[in-house]
Amino acid sequence: MNLIDFFDKSARLYPNRVAAIFEDRQWLYRDVLDLATRIGNGLRSADVSADTKCAVLSRNDPIAFISMLGILKAQGVWVPLNPSNAKSQSMHILNAFDVEVLFFEKEEEDFARAAKEECPGIKLFLCVNGPSTLGATVEPWAASQSPEPQPSPWAPEALCWLRGTGGTTGLPKGVMNTNRNFETMMANFRATLSFDEAPVYLACAPLSHTAAVLSMVTFGMGGTLIIHRKFEAQATLKAIQARKVSFVYLPPTAIYSLLSQPNVHEFDYSSLRHFIYGAAPISSTKLHEAIDVFGPVMTQVYGQTEVPTSVTYMSPADHLSEDGSVNEKRLLSCGKPAPFSRVALMDDSGKLVPPGSIGEIVVQGGLVMKGYYKNPEATAEVSTYGWHHTGDLAYQDEDGFIYICDRKKEMIITGGYNVYPLEVEQAVLSHPAVQDCAVVGVPDEKWGEAIKAVVEVKKGFSLTEDELLAFCKAKVGSVRTPKSVDFIDELPRSGAGKVMRKEVRKHYWTAETRNV
Structure with missing residues (x-):
C-alpha cells in the first residue's frame, strides 16, 4: 500500500468517525478526506505530480497536516520543515531539495517572503491558517477545487517523504523515504500496538517528526488525532484525562518535564495503553518513575529517519519481570528487533558479532531508505556490506534485547x-x-x-x-x-x-x- 492508502481505507470504512480534534473544532473522516482530496486536486492542477517536492512549514496545525495528505494524494513528496529549526537550515532545504510548493503558517510569512526571493524553484505558496499576499489560504482555495478522487497507482519505490537530517554537523542531508518504507513501518506498529478500541492519539510533539508518523499510524487504525499546537506539560496531562487518550509519544526531555510537575499524580491515566518514548536515550531512573506514575504502559520504539521509527520495539510487558516488578536491567534496552525489521550488530570489518559483543546496529529490508537525495557518496558510506549503518553501538543479550552503548562517533x-x-x-x-x-x-x-x-x-x-x-x-x-x-x-x-x-x-x- 502507498502511505496515503492507510488513511483512505479508514475514511471509507469509518466516514462518520471523528478523525481529528484541534481546540474547539473537530473533523470527521469524511471531512478530512474531502479537504485532502480537494487539496490534492488543486496541486495536480498546479502541475504537482510524482516526485514534485512540497514543503510544509508550520507548528502543529490540522490544516497543515491535512495539506500533507493532499500532497500524497497528488503523488507529491512531503518535505516537513520545523519552525524551531534555524531559518538558514530551512532555506537550504528548500533549495537543495528542489521544493516547488510551500505551505506555510501565517506566523512564518516573513520567512516565506524571503523564500520567494531566495528560492526561485518555488512556484506556489499556500497559507494554512490565514490570508497572505504571497498566495491563497488553503481552505477557501481547496473549496474551489474538484472533490472527485483521482486514482493513484501502487508505487512502492516512489518517494513520499523527503526529510532533512538533524544537521548538527553541517548542512542536513535529505533522507528519501518511500511508500515501501512506510508500509513496513505500519506493519511493525500494527503487529505490536494493542488497543481495546480505535486509538486516541495525542499529538503534542512536532508533527514534522515522529509525531507525524504516529499520526498516520492512528489514521491507519481508524483512530482519532488530538492535536496540540505545541508541547506544554500541564496541557498534556490534562488532555490525557479529559480526552481519554490511549496513546501518546514524547521524547525523554518532555517526559522529564511531565514528571517534574508537582501535580503529576493527580490525573487519571487509566485510558493509556501505550506511552511511547524514543528519539533519544532515556534515563532508566526516570523511566522507572514514569512507570510508577503512568502505569505499565511505557513503550519504546527505536529508529532513525533513514529507517523510520520501528527498528526495535519494547512493549509495556517487556519493562517488567515475570513477577510484575520493574525489570531494572531491561530499562536500559531499546527492545527487540521489530517484527518486520531485519536487524544485526556488525563490527568494522563487516562481520556480524555474537550476543554479548558490542557492534554497530545495522538494518536491512523494506524499512531502509532509498538513499540521501542527490548524495550518492553519503548513501554509499552508510550502506557498506549491504546493510544500513545506524552509527549506534550496542550489544544484544541472550534474550534478544538490544542495549545501545552510544553513538559510534561520540x-x-x-x-x-x-x-x-x-x-x-x-x-x-x-x-x-x-x-x-x-x-x-x-x-x-x-x-x-x-x-x-x-x-x-x-x-x-x-x-x-x-x-x-x-x-x-x-x-x-x-x-x-x-x-x-x-x-x-x-x-x-x-x-x-x-x-x-x-x-x-x-x-x-x-x-x-x-x-x-
Whole structure:
C-alpha cells in the first residue's frame, strides 16, 4: 500500500468517525478526506505530480497536516520543515531539495517572503491558517477545487517523504523515504500496538517528526488525532484525562518535564495503553518513575529517519519481570528487533558479532531508505556490506534485547580508556536534583579528553559539583566519573526535543586545532 492508502481505507470504512480534534473544532473522516482530496486536486492542477517536492512549514496545525495528505494524494513528496529549526537550515532545504510548493503558517510569512526571493524553484505558496499576499489560504482555495478522487497507482519505490537530517554537523542531508518504507513501518506498529478500541492519539510533539508518523499510524487504525499546537506539560496531562487518550509519544526531555510537575499524580491515566518514548536515550531512573506514575504502559520504539521509527520495539510487558516488578536491567534496552525489521550488530570489518559483543546496529529490508537525495557518496558510506549503518553501538543479550552503548562517533577516549557518554549520563540523571544533562569529552593535557557533565538542575533544587561527582563515583567508578561539571539553564535541543550533545561538545573544542 502507498502511505496515503492507510488513511483512505479508514475514511471509507469509518466516514462518520471523528478523525481529528484541534481546540474547539473537530473533523470527521469524511471531512478530512474531502479537504485532502480537494487539496490534492488543486496541486495536480498546479502541475504537482510524482516526485514534485512540497514543503510544509508550520507548528502543529490540522490544516497543515491535512495539506500533507493532499500532497500524497497528488503523488507529491512531503518535505516537513520545523519552525524551531534555524531559518538558514530551512532555506537550504528548500533549495537543495528542489521544493516547488510551500505551505506555510501565517506566523512564518516573513520567512516565506524571503523564500520567494531566495528560492526561485518555488512556484506556489499556500497559507494554512490565514490570508497572505504571497498566495491563497488553503481552505477557501481547496473549496474551489474538484472533490472527485483521482486514482493513484501502487508505487512502492516512489518517494513520499523527503526529510532533512538533524544537521548538527553541517548542512542536513535529505533522507528519501518511500511508500515501501512506510508500509513496513505500519506493519511493525500494527503487529505490536494493542488497543481495546480505535486509538486516541495525542499529538503534542512536532508533527514534522515522529509525531507525524504516529499520526498516520492512528489514521491507519481508524483512530482519532488530538492535536496540540505545541508541547506544554500541564496541557498534556490534562488532555490525557479529559480526552481519554490511549496513546501518546514524547521524547525523554518532555517526559522529564511531565514528571517534574508537582501535580503529576493527580490525573487519571487509566485510558493509556501505550506511552511511547524514543528519539533519544532515556534515563532508566526516570523511566522507572514514569512507570510508577503512568502505569505499565511505557513503550519504546527505536529508529532513525533513514529507517523510520520501528527498528526495535519494547512493549509495556517487556519493562517488567515475570513477577510484575520493574525489570531494572531491561530499562536500559531499546527492545527487540521489530517484527518486520531485519536487524544485526556488525563490527568494522563487516562481520556480524555474537550476543554479548558490542557492534554497530545495522538494518536491512523494506524499512531502509532509498538513499540521501542527490548524495550518492553519503548513501554509499552508510550502506557498506549491504546493510544500513545506524552509527549506534550496542550489544544484544541472550534474550534478544538490544542495549545501545552510544553513538559510534561520540565515544570518549580518556587516558586510554573508552568511555561511552550514555552510561555516564545514566548515572548523572539518576541524581534526584538533575533535570537533564549531556556528557561530552573536552580537551585535556593530561587525559587527552576529560569527561565533562553539562547539567540542568530541577527547579527548587540545589546541587554542587562536588556533590554530583561523589554521587557519580559511587555509581560508575572513578574512570567514568566526570572530571568537571558545568551547570546550565537550558541545554541545546533539536526541533524534535533531543538534547544535541554534539552542540554541547563543540562549545569546548572551538579553540582547538583538533576535534578529538
